[in-house]
Every structure is written in C-alpha cells, then in structure tokens.
Amino acid sequence: MSTPNRPTPGAPRSAGPNSAAPGGTAAASKTGTADVVRIPRPAGGPGRGGPFAGMNVPAEKAMNFGPSARRLVGTLRPERAWLLLVLVMGVASVTLSVIGPRLLGEGTNLIFAGVVSRELPAGVSKAELIAQLRAAGENQRADMLTPMALTPGEGIDFAALSGVLLWALALYVLASAFMWVQAYVLNGVVQRTVFGLREEIEAKIHRLPLRYFDSIQRGELLSRVTNDVDNISQSLQQSISQAVTSVLTVVGVLVMMFILSPTLALIALVTVPLTLGITALIAKRSQKLFVAQWKHTGELNGQIEETYTGHALVKVFGRQREVEERFRQKNVELYDASFGAQFISGLIMPAMTFIGNLVYVGIAVVGGLQVASGAMQLGDVQAFIQYSRQFTMPLAQLGSMANLLQSGVASAERVFSLLDEDEQSADPASGVPPNGAGRGRLVFDDVSFSYSPDKPLISSLSLVAEPGQTVAIVGPTGAGKTTLVNLMMRFYELDAGRITLDGVDVTSVPRRELRSRLGMVLQDTWLFGGTIRDNIAYGRPSATEDEILEAARATYVDRFVHSLPEGYDTVLEDEGSNVSAGEKQLLTIARAFLARPSVLILDEATSSVDTRTEVLVQKAMRALRSDRTSFVIAHRLSTIRDADLILVMEAGQIVEQGTHASLLAAGGAYARLYEAQFAAPVAEI
Template sequence: MAGALPPAKAENFKGTTMRLLRGMRPERAHLIGALVLGAVSTGLSVAGPYILGRATDVIFEGVVGKQLPDGVTKEQVVAGMRQRGDDTLADMVSSMNVIPGQGIDFTRLWHVLAWAAAVYVIAWLAGLAQGRFATYIVQRLVYRMREQIEVKLSRLPLSYFDKQPRGEVLSRATNDTDNLAQTLQQTLQQLIVSVLMIISVLAMMLWISPLLALIALVTLPLSAVVAKQVAQRSKPQFVAQWATTGKLNGHIEEMFTGHTLVSAFGRHKESAETFDTHNAALYGSSFKAQLISGVMQPAMMFISNVNYLLVAVVGGLRVASGAMSLGDVQAFIQYTRQFSQPLTQVASMANLLQSGIASAERVYELLDAQEQSPDPAEPSTVDGGVRGRVAFEKVSFRYVEDRPLIENLDLNVEPGSTVAIVGPTGAGKTTLVNLLMRFYEVTGGRITLDGVDIASMSRDDLRRQIGVVLQDAWLFEASIADNIAYGAGDATREEIVAAAEAAHVDRFVRTLPDGYDTVIDEEGGNLSAGERQLITIARAFLAAPRILILDEATSSVDTRTEVLVRKATEALRTGRTSFVVAHRLSTIRDADTILVMENGSIVEQGTHDALIAAGGPYARLYAAQFAQAVAEA
C-alpha cells in the first residue's frame, strides 16, 4: 500500500481548497509571515535585474564614451552626428549618460554591483525563512489531520468497516495524507512566490516599456490554451490510473492477507494472472497520463522562447532608436524569463495540485463519515455496582434496511448464569453479542443491564463490564505479557502470570527463550493458532469482567486443551453472567440455558437435557454432530 499512487482529480476543488485553508488557521501568523517574507524575497529578486541593467548601462556608456573624441561635450558629439546624417546613432548617444573620451566608471560600477549583491543576499535569506514557515504550516496541518483520523477511526461504527475494504481505509489514512503533505510542501511556497513574481514582474515590465510588455503578454492566451488542452487530455488517464491502482492495491492486500489460503488451494497462477492484468492496466493508464502531462513543460518553454525572440528584436530596435537604454532591454529580457518561468511552474503545478486536493478530499470523506451515535450527555450508571442481569426486550435489528435479521426478540438472563447460543451459520448468534457490546445499535426494542438501558450508558462504561474472547485471536506486536495485560494495563506481573496459569498459557510460555517477554509478531505468527487463542482467553481472565462473552473461543484449540480451558472457564464463570457462542455442542452441555437461533429468532431454549428430550432443532443438531463424531472415530 505504501506505493499507491495518488488520486488524480478532485470533485470539489474549490470547496476542498477552502477547507484546507481553514485548517491552516492555527498557523495564520506563520502564514502571514510566509506571505510577507515571500513579498520581500520576490520584490528584491525582481529589483535585481533592474539594478544589473544599470551596471550594463555603466559599462556600455564607458565603452561608447571611450570611442568618442576627448575634449568635447556630449551635445557637440550628437550635433556632429546629426550633421553627418547619423540620426539613429545620435538618438542613441543622446539618451545615454556618456562623457566623451572617458571610459568605464569602475567606482560607480562597483557601487551598483554591491547593491545588486546585497539585494540578492537579502532575497535569498527571506526565501529561506519563508520556506521554513511554509514547511511548518504544512507539517502542522497534516499532523492535526492525522490526529483527527485517529480520533475519527475510534468513533466510526463497526458497520463502516464492514462496508469499506481495509486497504481503502488504510490508504486514506496513510497514502492520501502523505500525498497531501508532499503536494503542499512542493506547491505552497512555490505558489506564493510564483503569484507574487508574476505580479511584481508584470509591474516592472509595464514601468520599463509598455510596448514590450504588451508584446510579452501576447503569448499568454496561447499558454492558457495549451495548458487547458493538455489538462483535458490528461485528466481521463489520471482517473483511470487511480482506479486501476485501487484495484491493484486491493488484490495485493487480499493476496498477502490470504497467502496461506492461496498456497493451500494452489491459486498462485490465477493470482499472478490477475495481478498481471491489473498491473498492465495501471502501466497503460500511467504511461498515457504521464506522457500527455509531460507535454506541458516543453510546450510552455517553446512559447517562452518565442516570447524571448520577439522582445529581443523589438528591444534592439528601441535601443538603436534611443527610446530605451541597453540596460533596460537587458533587464526586460530577464523579466520575460522571470515572467514565463512562474507561469510555467503554475501550469505544471496544476496536475500536482489536483492530485493533492483529491487526496485531501478523500481524507475529508473519511473525517465526514457518519459516526456512531454519541454517548448521552449525562450517561446512566448501574446503582450499587453491576450484578449482570441482561434483558433483551422486543429487540429488532437489521444490517440492511429492507432485510430484517432479528425481530421482536425477548430474552432474560439472570446474574451468574451461563447462556449458550447455538444455531446454523447466519442465524444471528454473533450479532446478538455484538448488540450487547453496542458494536451495532438496535433498530427496535432495547437491551438492559440490571434494568438500565445500555443505550443510555457510555460505551466505555458498558464495555468495561464485559470481557470478550472472539473466534479470531487478534494479538498485537508486543510481548506476551503486554498482550495478556491489554485489557488491564495496570496489572502486575504476578496477576498476569496468575491469569496465564488459569488459561493454561503458562505451560507453553515457560518453554519460550524469553518467557513472558517474548515479542509476538504482527498477527502472532510465531505461535500456533491454539496458543494465540489461549492468550486471548488469559486476557479475559485478567480483565475479570462481570459479563463474559465467548464467541467460538475454543474453536482453535485441541481436544485436550479444550477440556482444560473448559474447566478454567467454569471457574471464571462462577458469579458472572456468561454468553457462549458455540458450534461444538459438547462444550456447552453444562450451560444454564441454551438458546437455539434460526433466522434471527430464538426457536428453542432450555437446558441440554430438556432440549434433547424435546427432540426439536437442538436435538437434531446434537444428533448430527454425534453421528459425525462416531463416523470419524
């Protein structure tokens, strides 16, 4: 994912740009400073060619004066030229500050050059300071944006992540913020300088010679037409480039995540073929996009050279006629370069800015995503401490608006009792405990904890009372001790070891070289599936919750370990309300109540013996599993 290309085109360029500018408000002092320093740097840089033009005049006047006869005045020399019919030469000499017979005035020349050097040094220092300010503004903006993303991810409902591929969310949080930072870093300072340069240079050009300025501006419409045509032709290719990049990233993420499955089913060839297809499409669109957009720079340079040629010819004629000094023409030619360069830079930044703003747009889409309902301003609490009585009252829920999953479900669970939930895949077993955890909000009815509606409680307060062991054993890249203590950060080493012993983790941890300080890689790859699951069970032991949820917690452990875990779990369940989601019916025979769910409804409930005697759905499920076990034996 780190190599993902940025998006190409923003849907709402103006709106997103204004939002980015509003995001810079905390750095408005630095922004004003950057503008002031940019104006100083640009103004002095623009003044430089004019000062150097005066140096050229001093040299040229000295060269011309040295060739004129000594002992006469400039007026006498000009009059003599006119008498000889050299009116053009006479006009040129009359406009110059020459002294016949005198060469270059080096004192005056050094003074002019010293001024030019001072101007350029100060402009350089102001540019350095402006770059520092611009860097601070951009990095602080992106820093806050990353903070906002982190906070936002914790506020998004589980349903958001169900609908968004993990790679897409990761790309918005990392690639798009990085692309935005790089784009702003490259363009913010350059854009300020370019705009100020265009304004300042244009003003100087008009001041020196309105005629030459008009000639220089003739090529502007042509530049605009070229930039527009290139942008229109490159846009579809950039859009295709980003679309194929998303497909390629999604495929790579899936193949890496499911590498074991790909290997197990021998699908490497098909995976490689799909990769080649997406990669070839990305190559084609990227090549065309970069090829077309690459035309911009050479085209603008060609127009700039045409501009230079016109100014040089007309300027030379103006010097010959005495209408302008040679220094002014030299300065003007430099200004045409300075004028066309920022125009070229702004045109070249167009695609880059579009890409950066598009990345900002994607980040803002994430930040604007609908959050889970906020906790009440004054959340309710359970008086006298949580005892663990849970009630589902006419609860309804649906993932999709027109597809009901659970309808009018009623369930009362007494404190300290164990409720086992069984049923076929998709019956709503895990959904039931997700509703209790408020990972999803009920669409009808309510769930109460000791008589208090959990919707009126804060999520943190509710979840502190619940310990969860999921079917997917997720571990963090940290030591085994840190993973066990994840739900109780202030636990002592003795408490961690006690929880590990209760979950039968201690027996294999002692065999590791670093014991409890052994660092687990990202997904626990250096432990077996059963060992990872045992660590998550130890985590729940240490949290010591009032309500315990075991969602297929023993699905990854062997039969012997399952017996040990079941004994430890029985001790943990003592005095606690427990919900056990299980497919292995042999693991929940001792449950106080067994709920049989089908299509989001409870079709049976009772003890194991009572349900077997009833001969209903549970009895059929149990008989099917028992028959399968006998057949396997």
C-alpha cells in the same frame, strides 16, 4: 488511455506497503476483519463471500474539483497568521529578486558606456560630440549616445560598477534569506495541517459504525489514510510555495517591465491569455485521469492486502494464476491512468516554454530597434529580457502546478468522502453507567435487527440472563449467534426493542463504559507486536505483575511461556507468528481473564486448542465465569453441556431453550444437532 510503449505487466513482486494489523478492540464479525471499504456486501450478512469477495470496487464518480479544492484550502484556516508571514516573506523575497535585474542592467549600461567612451576622442564633452555627429549626418549614432552616461575617452567607471554589483549581490543574498524563511514557515504550516488531518481521520475511524468497515476493503481504507494523505501533504507543500512565489513574481516583474518599456511589456502580456487557455485545455483532460489514478491505487492496495493476508489459502487452493492475473489487470489500469495523467499534464511546461521563447524573440527584435533609435539603453533591454524570462517562467510553473493541484485535490476528495461518512449515534452526554454493584444481569426485550432492511434477521427476540449464569448459544451457521453478541456490545444499533445491563438501557450508557464491562474472546485471535506480558496486560493496563501472572497461570499460558527463550518478555512477531494458533488463543483468554468483566462473551474461544488443554481451560473459565454472566457461542456441543441455559437459534429466532438434559429429552432441534455430532452413524454417501 492506452499507450504503444506500455510495459508488459508481470507477476507481483511483493505485497504493497500499506498492509496493517487491525488495532483497538476485537473485531465484532466472525471474519475477524474490522477494517475492511466500499464493496457491496454479498447476501447473507457482513463479512461473507470468501477471500476474493469484494475485490471489484465500483468506479468513483467524476471529481467535483471546485468544492473539494475550497475545502482543502479551508483546512489551512487555523494557520492564517503563519500564512500571512509566508506571504510577507514572499513579497520581500520577490521584491528584492525583481530589483536585481534592474541593477544588473545598470551595470551593463556602465560597461557598455565605458567601452564606447574609450573609442571616442578625449577632450570634448558629450554634448559637443553629439552635435558634431549630427552635423556630420550620423543621426542614428548620435541618438544611440544620447541616453548614455559617459565622458568621451574615460573608459569604464569601475568604482560605480563595483557599487552596482555589491548592491545586486546584497539584494540576491537577502532575497534568498527571505525565501528560506518562507520555506521553513510554510513547511511548518503544511505539516501541522496534515498532522491535524491525520488526527481527524483517526478520530473519525473510531466514530464510524462497524457497518462501514463491513462494506469497504481494508487496503482501500489504508490507501486513503496513508497514500492520499501523503499526496495531500506533498501537493500543499509544493503548490502553495509555487503559487505564492509565482503570482508575486508575475506582478512584480510586470510592474518593472512597464517602468522600463510599456511597449515591450505589452508584447510580454500576450503570453497571459495563451497560458491560461492552454492550461485550462490540458487540465480539463488530465483531471479525470488523476481521479482514476488514485482510485486504482486504492483498489490495487486493497487487492494486494486481501490476497497477501490470505496468501496461505491462495497457495492451498492453487489460485496463484488467478491472483496474478487480477494483479496484472489492476496494475495495467493503474499504469494507464498514471501514464495518461502525467503525460497530458506534463504537456503544460513545454507549451509554456515554447510561448516564452516566442516572446523572447519578439522582445529581442523590438528592443534592439529601440536601442538603435536611442529610446532605450542596452542594459535596459538586457534587464527586460531577464524580466521576460522571469515573467514566463512563473506562468509556466503556475500551469504545471495544475498537475500537482489536481492530484492533491483528487486525494483530498477521497479523504473528505471518508470524513463525511455517517457516524455511529452519539454517546449520551451524561449517561448513567450500569450499577457498579451489579454482576451482569442482561435482558433482551423484544429485540429486532437486520443488516439489510429487506432481509430481516432477528425479530422480536426476548431473553433474560441472570448474574452467574452461563448462557450457551448454538445453531447452524448464519443463524444470528454472533449478531446477538454484537448487539450486546453495541457494534450495531437495534432496529427495535432494547437491551438492558443491570437494569440500565445500554443506549443510555457511553460505549466506552459499556464495553469496559463486557469481555469478549473471539475465535479469530488478535495479538499486537509486543511482549507476551504486554499482550496479556492489554485487558487491563493497570494490572500488577502478580495479577498478570495469576491470569497466565489460570489460563495455562504459563505452561508454554517458560519454554520460550525470553519467557514473558518474548516479543511476538507478525501478529504472533512465533507461537501456535492454540497458544495465541490462550493468550486472548488470559487477556479476558485479567479484565474480569461483568459479562463475558466467548465466541468459539477454545476452537484452536487441543482437547486436553480445552478441558483445563474450561475449568479456568468456570472460575472466571463465577458470579458473572457468560455467553458462550459454540459449535462443539461438548463444551457447553454444563451451561445453565442453552439457546438454540435458527434464522434469527430462539427456537428452543433449556438445559442440556432437558433439550435432549425434548428431541427437537438441539437433539438433532447433538446426534449429528455424537450419535449419528457413519454413512457412505
């Protein structure tokens, strides 16, 4: 909804809080973004479309409140025993709290009776005085004195009054103690539940196929994992406490009101249908706005994360105005949804307060008449007025709790939709790992695969890579080179055919075991916030210091590390921003060197290093590739001249294969690629 006082949106001041570096295994796609959430992928495979692709997330469907709320409550099932204790503490606290006004009413009766008795003549009994009043025709005064416990002329009984007040004090202290225990236990219940939910989400993310991350914005996913889970925590914490206390208070107060005066209790009950009706009317309107609020929050986070991750590109191409305008639009959408949701749901409390005030007036008038007629004492009316406040306040809280509940369930639905996503196929229960003595004989047997069923990419592809062989894969962009190695790693599942490693079908091997035998160095580097030593040891955490240093020397990391102030203890900042792009790539190569896998996959692994260092790294790679299978994806053909087998791919097919010399002699696709890089004359276009 639009509002007349909506602030004029301005340029973004800072990136959102929910950006995070990808973790775990290296990303499989050429984009290097393994954490990206539900955007239709542009034609041509995953990870394409430029830095602004996928920013328009499709609108979420209207929230199915009932099932999502029941499922959210179901997450508390393991805490049943503690929730029972919360209920017991709530019953004890509320019971003592509702007895308090009754005691205070007795205190008021003692004071009022004492004040009245002081004005009466001493030396006569209460019965004699009432008889005298009736004989004098003062029946109303006689009726008012009848229910009072007084002795004419004595005044206030301070001993009895002190006892009542001490009992009231004790009750309220105990009620507060029980309430504190209830809050303490409930906090543990909620935090353990949310802790388990976060663990479930973390485990789910690791079971999701890479295809899912190719279809969702990273910021949107992070918003579900952080913002929505935090909102669930706050909603559970506040709504459970309010619900338990408010319901018990309503029941307890209602019982006490009927004990004091059934007539006044019926007047108070008029608020119940009014409260339920108003709450349902307001909640129905605000529900959709809460769903929109959290949807727009996720979209805004996704846009901020995407834009600020590529901040340098935005500056280079001068797209600041477009980015700011998109931010303004999304910020306005979030403002409208948030303002509407909070404003409409915020109407509940004022409405409940208004109804409570009407009931207060009704009770005061009818109660005054009953005191005058002798049907009730003044203290009882005072206690009833307190009960009426205690009765309408929890009803108002229950109504306003719809605000919290709707917001929490909207977040829960977004989290549950993540938990309900289709997972990658399960690992075999007792898979047979590849032969430990094998050195990486990899066979593609009639393999077919496509990202989209209507757009085939790889069809009936077969090849054999022997141990110790270096297989280079070349071809134009989009030919399927990276897809081929993604299939080796089982980042994607085959449509047909099979891949075997050392004679064992990779689908019969647990993914963890399979990937421990495959090493991958990507064109897009990934380093985490830690020391250089830690980043190298990531390839094999059990490696000794000597093995780490050996890998660093072999890959020429040692050369630049000694120029850093702390050497190998230098802490990398912001994904390695304090080292150059080439140095980051050397670190990832050292990491793979340390792992010493059976099959080594190099995806443009030296694209960021200078020519001289590349020659040195190629020497190190030859030593690393010794007696193991290596796949090298390269665009610079100079780096794969010595490969044992060169595969030329076009449109998902191997159109040529052979050595560098044989392919040049054939004069086919490889020769044309080679000539385009090295032999083609410079032509003026």
